[in-house]
Amino acid sequence: AISCLGTHGVKGEKITWPKIYAALVAGCVLFFLNWWLLDLSLPHMTSTILYVITLTAGYLGLLMAGLWMSRLYRHNLMDDVFNIENESFRQETRLLENEYSVNLRTRFWFRGRAYDGWINLVNPFRATMVLGTPGSGKSYAIINQYIKQTIEKGYSLFLYDFKYPDLSEIAYNHLLAHLDGYKVKPKFYVINFDNPRESHRCNPIHPDFMTDISDAYESAYTIMLNLNRTWISKQGDFFVESPIILLASIIWYLKIYKNGKYCTFPHAIEFLNRKYADIFPILTSYPELENYLSPFMDAWESSAVEQLQGQIASAKIPLSRMISPALYWVMTADDFTLDINNPEEPKVLVVGNNPDRQGIYGAALGLYNSRIVKLINKKKRLKSAVIIDELPTIYMRGLDNLIATARSNKVAVMLGFQDFSQLKRDYGDKESAVICNTVGNVFAGQVVAETAKTLSERFGKVLQKRQNMTINRNETSVSINTQMDSLIPASKISNLTQGM
Numbered sequence: 001a002i003s004c005l006g007t008h009g010v011k012g013e014k015i016t017w018p019k020i021y022a023a024l025v026a027g028c029v030l031f032f033l034n035w036w037l038l039d040l041s042l043p044h045m046t047s048t049i050l051y052v053i054t055l056t057a058g059y060l061g062l063l064m065a066g067l068w069m070s071r072l073y074r075h076n077l078m079d080d081v082f083n084i085e086n087e088s089f090r091q092e093t094r095l096l097e098n099e100y101s102v103n104l105r106t107r108f109w110f111r112g113r114a115y116d117g118w119i120n121l122v123n124p125f126r127a128t129m130v131l132g133t134p135g136s137g138k139s140y141a142i143i144n145q146y147i148k149q150t151i152e153k154g155y156s157l158f159l160y161d162f163k164y165p166d167l168s169e170i171a172y173n174h175l176l177a178h179l180d181g182y183k184v185k186p187k188f189y190v191i192n193f194d195n196p197r198e199s200h201r202c203n204p205i206h207p208d209f210m211t212d213i214s215d216a217y218e219s220a221y222t223i224m225l226n227l228n229r230t231w232i233s234k235q236g237d238f239f240v241e242s243p244i245i246l247l248a249s250i251i252w253y254l255k256i257y258k259n260g261k262y263c264t265f266p267h268a269i270e271f272l273n274r275k276y277a278d279i280f281p282i283l284t285s286y287p288e289l290e291n292y293l294s295p296f297m298d299a300w301e302s303s304a305v306e307q308l309q310g311q312i313a314s315a316k317i318p319l320s321r322m323i324s325p326a327l328y329w330v331m332t333a334d335d336f337t338l339d340i341n342n343p344e345e346p347k348v349l350v351v352g353n354n355p356d357r358q359g360i361y362g363a364a365l366g367l368y369n370s371r372i373v374k375l376i377n378k379k380k381r382l383k384s385a386v387i388i389d390e391l392p393t394i395y396m397r398g399l400d401n402l403i404a405t406a407r408s409n410k411v412a413v414m415l416g417f418q419d420f421s422q423l424k425r426d427y428g429d430k431e432s433a434v435i436c437n438t439v440g441n442v443f444a445g446q447v448v449a450e451t452a453k454t455l456s457e458r459f460g461k462v463l464q465k466r467q468n469m470t471i472n473r474n475e476t477s478v479s480i481n482t483q484m485d486s487l488i489p490a491s492k493i494s495n496l497t498q499g500m
Contacts, residue, residue: 020065023062023064024061024065026057027058027059027061027062027063027064029058030054030055030057031054031059031062034054034058035051037054085111087487087488088108088109088110089487090110091108091115091117092117092118093116093117096118096120098122100123100124100153100383100412101120101122101124101153102121102145102149102150103119103120103149104118104119104141105117106118106119121441124150124441125410125411126407126439126441127403127406127412127415127438127440128413128414128415128439128440128442128443129436129439129441129442130143130414130415130445131417131418131443131444131447131451131455132418132444132445132446132447133445133448134418136445139166139167143167143387143414143416144167146385146387146414147159147171148170150387150412151174151178151181152178154182154183154382154383155382155384156186156346156348156382156385157347157384157387158351158385158386159171159349159351159387160387160388160394161351161353161389162355162358162389162390162394163355163389163390164192164352164353168190168350168352171188171350172188172348175188184343184344185346186347187336187347188347188350189202189335189336189349190350190351190352191351192352193326193327193330193352193354193357193361194354196326196329196330200330201334201335202334202335203263203265203331203332203333203334204219204331204364205255205265206263206337207259207260207263210251213288216248216252216255217245218370218397218398219248219367219370219371220247220248221244222370222396222397223247223319223363223364223367224240224243224318225366226362226363226366226367226395227319227321227363228318232426232427239310239314242314243311243314243315243318244315245292245293245295246312248292249292249293250268252288252289253282253283253286253289254267254268256286264331265331265332265364265367266327266328266331269320269322272315272316272319273319273320276296276309280293280296280300295311296311321359321360322360322364331364338368338371338372339381340372340375340376340384341376341381341382341411343380343381346382349372353365353393353394355393358393362393362394362395365394366395366396369394369396370398373386373397373399373402376411377405381409382410383411385411385412386402386413387416388414390418391415392418392425393426399413399435400431400435403438403439404434413439415435419448419449420436420451420454421450423435442458446493446496446497449494452491452494455488455490456486456488456490457486459487460486460487461484461485462485462487463482464484464485465481465482466480466482466483468480
């Protein structure tokens with residue numbers, strides 16, 4: 001049997017170690033432990049025949065075991081059918097923490113064993129993006145922890161809660177438990193149109209925060225594009241820009257009339273719904289608005305009534321959907337200001353949406369969001385976090401610029417959404433591409449199709465080992481080579497389980 005170990009037999013996949021052990025044990029027993037047969041009280045010829053038969057059978061068993069050892073298929077290429085070893089890599093096991101960091105616990109597999117590790121966002125100001133299909137665990141695993149840790153480290157916070165009050169309760173309860181993390185204790189504010197009794201009131205177009213007519217244009221732009229998402233891809237068109245300019249003119253008029261006493265969004269809607277014969281003489285009486293409204297005045301003076309009515313209707317019809325006592329109540333007073341990272345008065349602000357009314361509430365909340373984006377991105381302010389869950393449900397003008405420039409102003413941006421295609425649909429190809437390409441930290445749960453491919457390319461390639469085996473009657477040849485392949489293939493991202 002030992003002499004057979006060096007022979008080169010034809011490999012067989014059905015030959016296994018249990019079979020070899022069985023033949024080896026049987027051969028040893030029959031070959032070495034059959035001496036007692038000669039001492040049996042049987043005729044001499046009979047005991048001799050039994051002894052020779054067991055001796056021969058034992059020899060054949062040992063010979064068979066030795067031959068099977070030489071034919072054993074030792075390279076089992078099917079041990080790792082999902083290529084887990086090649087697609088696993090060493091990850092960070094140290095906790096790297098500073099006054100700004102967000103640190104998340106992980107568990108990863110590497111070289112046949114599981115390790116406990118850490119994801120250390122030591123610089124959250126590079127912006128963070130969380131992707132995952134519904135139920136993939138992005139809120140539970142990432143966003144909830146992000147909220148808690150930013151509060152623990154004394155960040156002022158703006159939180160967009162699409163499914164109010166899921167995230168809001170986490171933020172409020174955690175703030176109560178960690179007020180000692182702030183030098184100046186922040187105040188907690190809520191904007192909620194569903195229940196105005198439980199909501200604070202805030203005027204998003206407060207005259208004190210508008211220094212130029214371009215600020216009025218930004219507000220009008222945000223409102224109109226939130227109400228008409230298809231306009232995002234038609235920016236610059238005549239019947240897109242006309243209603244925006246008209247609304248911007250009205251907002252600026254309310255800002256300069258009686259020092260902004262009536263400069264609120266509800267007053268702007270009500271003023272717009274007056275007859276155009278009453279509106280334009282008032283607006284054009286102000287020199288700074290005369291050039292702004294020249295397209296409307298040209299249509300009026302040339303009796304192009306249909307064109308003028310079309311321009312005005314493009315503004316009136318969408319805005320009429322926002323005529324609501326709840327919206328009017330919340331948006332007409334000043335319980336607080338939107339400069340959430342003011343060192344003298346830090347705030348934790350939650351704005352809550354409702355999935356059943358997102359088309360209406362999203363437009364109003366988009367105005368708050370865009371105003372906050374502009375106010376917090378300034379020097380000599382407190383560190384702050386902007387957390388937007390379900391980003392495509394709301395249009396935030398200037399978000400791409402905030403991500404690109406807010407690092408130096410210590411503004412940490414966290415964006416949660418389900419898929420790149422969702423963002424392209426609601427933000428347009430160009431703006432969505434800028435947002436995705438400028439984000440520095442990416443978390444991904446289960447995503448599919450083009451999003452999975454894009455993420456796979458972003459994670460890059462590593463050198464992986466490949467082993468090939470050829471078996472014929474005379475020999476077995478094994479070749480080992482290496483090649484660059486995806487560290488995390490798109491198929492693996494598409495099949496992640498919940499929380500992975």
